Structures are given as structure tokens and as C-alpha cells.
Amino acid sequence: MIKNIIFDLGNVLINFKPEQFLLRYTKDKNRITKFISNIIQSDTWLKLDRGIMSIKNARDDFISAYPEETELIKIFFDHWQEMLTPISKNMNLLKELKSNGYRLYILSNYIIEAYEYVKERYNVFSLFDGLVISGKINIIKPEREIFQFLLQKYNLNPEDSVFIDDIKQCIDQAGKLKIKTIHYLPNTDLRSELRKLEVKI
Ligand SMILES: [Mg+2]
Numbered sequence: 001m002i003k004n005i006i007f008d009l010g011n012v013l014i015n016f017k018p019e020q021f022l023l024r025y026t027k028d029k030n031r032i033t034k035f036i037s038n039i040i041q042s043d044t045w046l047k048l049d050r051g052i053m054s055i056k057n058a059r060d061d062f063i064s065a066y067p068e069e070t071e072l073i074k075i076f077f078d079h080w081q082e083m084l085t086p087i088s089k090n091m092n093l094l095k096e097l098k099s100n101g102y103r104l105y106i107l108s109n110y111i112i113e114a115y116e117y118v119k120e121r122y123n124v125f126s127l128f129d130g131l132v133i134s135g136k137i138n139i140i141k142p143e144r145e146i147f148q149f150l151l152q153k154y155n156l157n158p159e160d161s162v163f164i165d166d167i168k169q170c171i172d173q174a175g176k177l178k179i180k181t182i183h184y185l186p187n188t189d190l191r192s193e194l195r196k197l198e199v200k201i
Contacts, residue, residue, distance in 0.1 A: 001160060001198070002102070002160060002161070002162050002180065002197055002198065002199050003102065003103060003157075003160040003161070004102070004103045004104075004105060004154075004156050004157075004160055004161040004162070005097055005102050005103070005104050005105070005161070005162055005164070005194075005199070006104075006105040006106070006107050006150065006161055006162065006163040006164065006179070007090075007104070007105070007106050007107070007108075007164050008106075008107065008108050008109075008141075008163075008164060008165040008166060008167075008170065008184075009106060009108035009110055009115075009118070010108060010109065010110065010166070011087075011166040011184075011186075012087065012090060012164055012165065012166055012184050013086070013087055013090055013091055013094075013124075014084050014085070014086060014087060014118055014122075015083065015084065015085045015086070015087055016083055016084065017083060018035075018036060018040055018076070018083060019032055019036060020083075021076070021079075021082065021083045022035060022036075022072070022076070025072060025075055026072065031072075035069065035072060035076075038062075038065070038066055038069075039062055039066075039073070039076070042062075044058050044061055044062065045058070046140065048111045048135070049109040049110070049111060049134050049135060049140050050134060050135065050138050050139070050140050051111075051112055051134065051135035051136060051137070051138050052138060054113070055077060055080075055111065055113050058077075059073060059074070059077040062077075080114065081114075081117055084114060084117065084118055084121075086122055089190070090190050091122070091124055093190060093191060093194075093201060094124050094127050095124075095127060096201055097194075097199070097201060098127045100200045100201065101200075102199070103129040103130075103154075104127055104128045104129055105128060105129060105130045105131065105132070105150065105154065105156075106128055106130075106131040106132065106133070107132045107141070107146065107147070107150050107163065107165075108131075108132070108133055108134065108141075109134040109135075109140050109141050110133050110134060110135055111135050112133070112135035112136065115133050115135060115136075129154065130150070130153065130154045132146065132149060132150045132153065134146065137149060141165070141167070141169075141170045141173065142167070142169040142170045142172070142173040143173075144173060144176070144177070147163075147173060147174055147177050147179065148177070151177070151179075158177050158178040158179040159178055159179075159180070161179050161180065162179070162180040162181065162182060162194070162197055162199070163179045163180070163181050163182070164181075164182045164184050164190065165181070165182075165183070165184060166183070166184050166185065168183060171183045180197055182194070182197075
């Protein structure tokens with residue numbers, strides 16, 4: 001029986017859609033694709049997620065590596081907060097789940113500065129019984145250790161737990177540890193997926 005519901009943050013509870021953001025500043029789709037590959041999918045970005053580099057240092061490194069994109073890099077790193085908007089249809093489920101007796105957790109790759117920002121901005125964080133944020137413990141999903149860290153820290157039985165994430169590799173890793181999973185995509189109806197696992201919602 002499900003007792004624990006574990007949420008990813010990015011693109012499950014809080015939007016992170018860099019391509020939509022960049023489209024405000026350039027209509028050049030190739031340029032956006034390249035930007036995403038060079039910046040968001042870079043090793044430096046993983047260091048941000050892992051909490052071993054600051055946003056300021058990453059911004060400076062990216063400008064040195066891609067001077068031709070200085071302007072767009074500055075816009076991106078000076079306005080990243082604007083991308084972090086709530087996914088209300090999912091956030092609205094949290095109170096309901098909590099009052100139905102479920103314990104709620106966050107397991108997310110998240111840059112420290114961004115986590116501090118969303119925690120201040122959205123009042124749902126007090127509903128959670130526990131949080132594991134990659135930037136705080138220097139481990140990132142889909143590494144097995146971060147899932148084990150969560151299970152041990154909060155003494156969770158994996159078989160009583162469901163993990164919701166938009167990234168397939170993270171879902172697969174959770175499944176290997178016997179955690180039940182929901183692969184969340186933009187059109188997923190989270191309420192009905194939870195009901196399939198007999199969660200009262
Ligand atoms: Mg995500």
C-alpha cells in the first residue's frame with residue numbers, strides 16, 4: 001500500500017522550459033538548440049546540480065567558452081527565476097494528498113540558488129515530510145546513491161513509495177530499487193495515475 005509520495009521538482013511541480021524562455025529573445029531555433037546543448041546539457045550544468053559550482057562562476061565560465069553568445073548567456077543567467085513557474089494542476093494535489101494521510105517527499109536535482117528561490121516563493125514546501133535536493137548533498141539523479149540516501153534518511157520502505165519524475169533514467173533507477181514509479185509527461189493526468197496505484201485522491 002502506498003504511504004509515501006516522492007516528487008521531482010523540475011517539470012513535475014515547477015516548470016523549467018529554457019527553450020520557451022529563449023524564444024522570447026531569439027527566433028533562431030538552431031541557435032536555441034545549440035545553446036541548450038552547450039549550456040543546459042553541459043558538464044558544467046551538472047556541477048551546478050551537484051552543488052559544486054555557483055551560478056555566478058558557471059555564468060563566467062560559459063561566457064569564456066562561448067563569447068559569441070555572451071548576450072544570451074547574460075540574459076539567461078540574470079533572468080532564470082522567470083522560468084521557474086508553478087505547475088498548478090500538480091501543486092494543487094499536494095494539500096489533498098497530505099490531508100488524506102500520505103507522507104510527501106521531494107527528490108530533485110536542483111541548483112541551490114534556485115531551490116532557495118522557489119522555497120521562498122511557493123508556500124507548498126511546508127507540506128513535505130522530507131526533501132533531498134541534489135545541490136545540498138552533492139549527489140545527482142539518476143545515481144543510485146541519491147535514492148538510497150532518501151530511503152535511509154526518512155526510513156522509507158521502497159514498496160510503500162511512489163516516485164514521480166519526468167526523466168526516464170530517474171524512473172528506471174527508482175524502479176531498480178523497488179520504488180513504484182510514475183513517468184510524468186506534460187499530458188499525464190497525475191490524479192488518475194495515482195489512483196491506478198490505489199492512492200486516495
Ligand atoms: Mg524533472
